[in-house]
Amino acid sequence: MPQNATTDDPRRLAEFEARIARCKTIEPKDWMPERYRKQLIRMMSQHAHSEVVGMLPEGNWITRAPSLRRKMGLLAKVQDEAGHGLYIYCSTETLGVDRNDLIQQLLAGTAKYSSIFNYPTLTWADIGAIGWLVDGAAIVNQTMLAKASYGPYARAMVRICKEENFHKRQGFEIMTTLAGGTREQHAMAQDALDRWWWPSLMMFGPRDKDSPNSDDLLRWKVKQKTNDELRQRFVNITVAQAMAIDLTIPDPALKYNERTKDWEYGEIDWEEFWRVVRGNGPCNRERLAARRRAHDDGAWVRAAAEAYAAKHEPAASVA
Ligand code: 3HC
Numbered sequence: 001m002p003q004n005a006t007t008d009d010p011r012r013l014a015e016f017e018a019r020i021a022r023c024k025t026i027e028p029k030d031w032m033p034e035r036y037r038k039q040l041i042r043m044m045s046q047h048a049h050s051e052v053v054g055m056l057p058e059g060n061w062i063t064r065a066p067s068l069r070r071k072m073g074l075l076a077k078v079q080d081e082a083g084h085g086l087y088i089y090c091s092t093e094t095l096g097v098d099r100n101d102l103i104q105q106l107l108a109g110t111a112k113y114s115s116i117f118n119y120p121t122l123t124w125a126d127i128g129a130i131g132w133l134v135d136g137a138a139i140v141n142q143t144m145l146a147k148a149s150y151g152p153y154a155r156a157m158v159r160i161c162k163e164e165n166f167h168k169r170q171g172f173e174i175m176t177t178l179a180g181g182t183r184e185q186h187a188m189a190q191d192a193l194d195r196w197w198w199p200s201l202m203m204f205g206p207r208d209k210d211s212p213n214s215d216d217l218l219r220w221k222v223k224q225k226t227n228d229e230l231r232q233r234f235v236n237i238t239v240a241q242a243m244a245i246d247l248t249i250p251d252p253a254l255k256y257n258e259r260t261k262d263w264e265y266g267e268i269d270w271e272e273f274w275r276v277v278r279g280n281g282p283c284n285r286e287r288l289a290a291r292r293r294a295h296d297d298g299a300w301v302r303a304a305a306e307a308y309a310a311k312h313e314p315a316a317s318v319a
Helices: 010-021 034-053 055-059 068-093 099-107 124-145 151-179 183-202 214-219 227-244 270-277 284-297 299-312
Strands: 255-257 262-264
Touching: 034 055, 034 068, 034 099, 034 214, 034 284, 055 068, 055 124, 055 284, 068 099, 068 151, 099 284, 124 151, 124 183, 124 227, 151 183, 183 227, 183 270, 227 262, 284 299
Parallel strands: none
Antiparallel strands: 255 262
């Protein structure tokens, strides 16, 4: 069967696609092609996993933040990411899946999460680079997803994008402070940009021609833009910001195209991308081990919550 064919009832499929063409959102109770539901579960669960695993690289700098103000900002950001994961697990559950199953897939190492979180945070400047670049890339992507055809996902993005803006600002402020500080601080900021720039471009996924899921997602308006379009938008925004704080984008091929108004960038190392996606990045094993440990350590909390719910759940009404 051709990649995009579906075995669904043609009449219902036509009604579904007409609804999307009218920019109506699809809600959990609405009929939807099985392929649409499966694509959403795949994409949304990976997004939720990414938010939760994304807490780890930053979490290990909370105790080492250089000031109380920086510590409070980082604490608030990491806490936000946990909330983002919960919102998106909740919206994924509206598609008829159980979040415990999704979490078990993550813990078993069979679920994907964004490759960016498999890189180490070596200095305090990395916390600035993550806020500025990683959350900056997330904002470019998620402001698009706030218009996704699936209602619960789009609505989750609205609040998440507001919080991502705070994340990006606090990261860019850290980078601005360091870049404008001593020679050593400027060097620390430049080193972080050098290490986080290319993995941030990889957050938008493979090139359009190598993206097996984009056809479905664009057809059914989960994505409104392609991976490469979003990546280009991110590059155009971020190059100007780097120049504003006297940092250099680590790409000798970078050049401005007066006609398209785009910053053209060099070739991404797709071997590195797929190596990290397939579990062989610098921190993949460490991240999963930390996630498994946190899950085990939290078992008593889940047991207590379940016991409380069982005790206080309204008694089932007797027919
Ligand atoms: N890391 C890991 N896997 C990736 C990836 C990445 N950066 N980019 C793509 N992949 C995977 C895809 O999941 C897919 O594998 P699968 O078919 O087994 O699921 C394969 O590579 C091919 O990629 P496609 O382009 O076909 O996949 P998509 O159409 O799903 O596009 C995506 C990938 C752009 C990441 C899209 O899924 C998306 O926009 N997801 C929602 C946003 C999201 O997940 N962002 C991740 C970061 S979360 C974050 O930034 C938190 C913030 O607070 C910092």
